[in-house]
Amino acid sequence: MAGTSRPPQTADVFDEAVRGTCDDASLCKRYAISVGYWKDPYIEYFVRQPKERKAPEISRGYYARVQGVSNLLEAFLKKTECNCQIINLGAGMDTLFWKLKDENLLPRKYFEVDFPSIVARKIHNIKAKPPLSKPIMESHSGESLLIDAHSLDSSRYAIIGADLRDLPKLEEHLKKCNMDPHLPTVLVAECVLIYLTQEHSAGLLKWAAGIFPSAMFINYEQVNMADRFGQIMIENLQSRQCNLIGVEHCRSLETQKDRFLQNGWETATAIDMVKVYASLPPTDVKRIEALEFLDEKELLEQLMQHYCLCWATKDSCNLGLTEITL
Numbered sequence: 001m002a003g004t005s006r007p008p009q010t011a012d013v014f015d016e017a018v019r020g021t022c023d024d025a026s027l028c029k030r031y032a033i034s035v036g037y038w039k040d041p042y043i044e045y046f047v048r049q050p051k052e053r054k055a056p057e058i059s060r061g062y063y064a065r066v067q068g069v070s071n072l073l074e075a076f077l078k079k080t081e082c083n084c085q086i087i088n089l090g091a092g093m094d095t096l097f098w099k100l101k102d103e104n105l106l107p108r109k110y111f112e113v114d115f116p117s118i119v120a121r122k123i124h125n126i127k128a129k130p131p132l133s134k135p136i137m138e139s140h141s142g143e144s145l146l147i148d149a150h151s152l153d154s155s156r157y158a159i160i161g162a163d164l165r166d167l168p169k170l171e172e173h174l175k176k177c178n179m180d181p182h183l184p185t186v187l188v189a190e191c192v193l194i195y196l197t198q199e200h201s202a203g204l205l206k207w208a209a210g211i212f213p214s215a216m217f218i219n220y221e222q223v224n225m226a227d228r229f230g231q232i233m234i235e236n237l238q239s240r241q242c243n244l245i246g247v248e249h250c251r252s253l254e255t256q257k258d259r260f261l262q263n264g265w266e267t268a269t270a271i272d273m274v275k276v277y278a279s280l281p282p283t284d285v286k287r288i289e290a291l292e293f294l295d296e297k298e299l300l301e302q303l304m305q306h307y308c309l310c311w312a313t314k315d316s317c318n319l320g321l322t323e324i325t326l
């Protein structure tokens with residue numbers, strides 16, 4: 001696929017462009033939330049309201065993504081009775097910690113990892129804004145909470161500045177924040193693996209399968225990228241210096257699943273977002289479809305055919321993780 005045939009960029013320019021995708025995701029989420037697709041009282045503390053409106057198909061796509069990931073996560077939390085940990089890889093400005101706290105669904109510990117400069121911004125906002133810091137303090141017990149420019153470690157929430165391509169350091173950071181490999185663990189990656197080379201993403205999945213005996217990995221990202229529409233998506237990002245270097249794994253639902261099965265995971269399921277959207281409760285879909293007029297139904301369909309949810313499990317302790325489904 002063309003994503004791999006661009007002239008090489010310097011690593012710094014590439015990493016900077018990848019970090020920029022964090023803002024894109026948060027701005028799209030903030031816009032969709034402001035229109036009423038779903039509720040999130042915390043995102044406004046991380047990202048300003050975008051000046052220009054976003055197309056309804058983008059907001060509907062984000063709605064399906066947020067609901068799909070959240071349904072899988074909640075199924076895992078239910079199965080393990082929250083006696084588990086969540087590791088959100090490339091979390092950006094995600095507000096999931098606060099949502100779970102409000103819903104009384106916090107796992108034993110919730111970890112986030114992103115590049116140090118992204119983490120520094122997140123921590124700066126948390127420090128400056130009591131609606132963000134208060135829930136962290138409330139859920140904290142025991143020794144004093146550790147917080148510096150590039151990391152935060154409280155008893156229920158840790159934010160780690162690290163590079164997902166450096167696995168020994170990643171593991172070291174997580175362990176320093178009391179990550180317990182023997183707890184059932186759910187790892188989440190939303191639009192992250194595609195920014196890693198095939199070797200790096202395979203290495204990450206293999207590392208996770210090796211260290212956690214009972215685990216689920218939820219991956220949301222592009223799929224069916226070998227067709228014309230996929231090519232345009234690749235070119236759009238390339239024009240902003242953002243090369244989708246992991247796009248080979250996004251060729252089909254099969255390649256998405258195979259990456260897990262070849263790297264130590266026991267089961268893998270992948271469905272495109274057309275199916276995820278169709279699985280949402282009809283009353284919710286009716287509500288969000290009434291929010292904005294959508295002219296380009298075909299475009300929405302095409303967009304949703306080019307994103308998928310893939311989840312994989314390893315269930316050495318027979319917790320029933322393989323039964324988890326949307």
Ligand SMILES: C[S@@+](CC[C@H](N)C(=O)[O-])C[C@H]1O[C@@H](n2cnc3c(N)ncnc32)[C@H](O)[C@@H]1O
Nearest residue numbers: 019021022025090091092114115163164190191
């Ligand atoms: C498209 S954004 C998605 C952010 C978030 N998961 C969401 O859905 O809102 C991709 C995120 O992955 C992070 N990321 C990509 N490669 C990374 C790496 N090698 N190490 C750490 N973080 C990385 C970026 O900094 C960015 O925050």
